[in-house]
Amino acid sequence: MIKIHKSDIVPNRLATAGLEEKVKDMLDFVCDSRPYTNTARGSDIKGFKNSIYGDTTVKEQLKSDQHNKCCYCESKFTTNSPGDVEHFRPKGRYKIPGVPGYKKPGYYWLVYDWNNLFFSCEVCNREYKKENFPLNDNCDRAIPHLKNHLIKSEKPILICPTEKPENHLEFKEDTLIAKDLRGEMSIKYYGLKRKGLLDDRLSSFNRLKGIGPLKGDLNKVTQEIVNFINENLNENYTVDSLREIFKLNNDLINESIIDAGEFSLMARTSFSI
Numbered sequence: 339m340i341k342i343h344k345s346d347i348v349p350n351r352l353a354t355a356g357l358e359e360k361v362k363d364m365l366d367f368v369c370d371s372r373p374y375t376n377t378a379r380g381s382d383i384k385g386f387k388n389s390i391y392g393d394t395t396v397k398e399q400l401k402s403d404q405h406n407k408c409c410y411c412e413s414k415f416t417t418n419s420p421g422d423v424e425h426f427r428p429k430g431r432y433k434i435p436g437v438p439g440y441k442k443p444g445y446y447w448l449v450y451d452w453n454n455l456f457f458s459c460e461v462c463n464r465e466y467k468k469e470n471f472p473l474n475d476n477c478d479r480a481i482p483h484l485k486n487h488l489i490k491s492e493k494p495i496l497i498c499p500t501e502k503p504e505n506h507l508e509f510k511e512d513t514l515i516a517k518d519l520r521g522e523m524s525i526k527y528y529g530l531k532r533k534g535l536l537d538d539r540l541s542s543f544n545r546l547k548g549i550g551p552l553k554g555d556l557n558k559v560t561q562e563i564v565n566f567i568n569e570n571l572n573e574n575y576t577v578d579s580l581r582e583i584f585k586l587n588n589d590l591i592n593e594s595i596i597d598a599g600e601f602s603l604m605a606r607t608s609f610s611i
């Protein structure tokens with residue numbers, strides 16, 4: 339994860355149709371909250387409009403703001419899978435890990451809220467995060483909207499992608515480590531140590547390790563560079579060609595540590611430039 343900087347411009351579909359639906363839901367809840375709170379099977383369950391929050395313009399803006407990466411695992415996956423428009427605060431109901439069943443209502447008034455939407459891969463969203471949304475203190479929960487409890491009073495345990503994940507997560511080489519409970523829970527409920535992801539991060543790490551210095555290894559690397567030059571400075575490699583090789587390698591490391599780089603938190607915490 340890295341901190342995501344979302345566009346200040348709310349997509350038009352959310353600002354128009356989304357706002358209308360939000361107002362309607364808030365009024366409907368006051369008149370009759372049962373569709374939002376019913377848990378009985380077969381009862382009249384409130385549905386939300388994917389055609390608004392999942393609109394192409396919304397998804398494309400999220401993808402652009404997130405450099406085509408999942409908000410949780412930082413994978414670039416869109417060639418094989420379309421990805422989801424993910425609600426950080428669950429829309430219809432939520433789950434507190436360790437507590438049986440689901441709680442209702444969900445955050446129905448944030449279904450079309452730009453600040454609550456992110457682009458995520460299907461594995462992070464559907465297999466791990468799902469509707470889990472624990473708080474530090476459940477008494478602070480801002481549900482329903484009529485209560486005096488406000489979103490800003492909530493202290494979510496899972497890391498929000500607009501926070502700084504590095505306050506709670508760090509890498510030692512390719513190994514992801516939790517710095518606190520929020521990091522630990524985010525690893526678990528975003529599936530950040532699942533097998534396929536570990537493999538992908540390891541191959542990215544090994545690719546960078548082949549070309550750049552690990553943090554703290556600068557002295558060793560300097561010596562390696564001297565050795566490399568001594569061994570290769572011959573008729574095949576001139577000083578200029580070696581300089582070009584180092585520049586290309588440095589550019590690759592640079593591309594990996596910027597926000598657009600896949601697994602950039604790992605790259606920026608593990609490699610020097």
Ligand SMILES: [Zn+2]
Nearest residue numbers: 408411459462
């Ligand atoms: Zn993901």
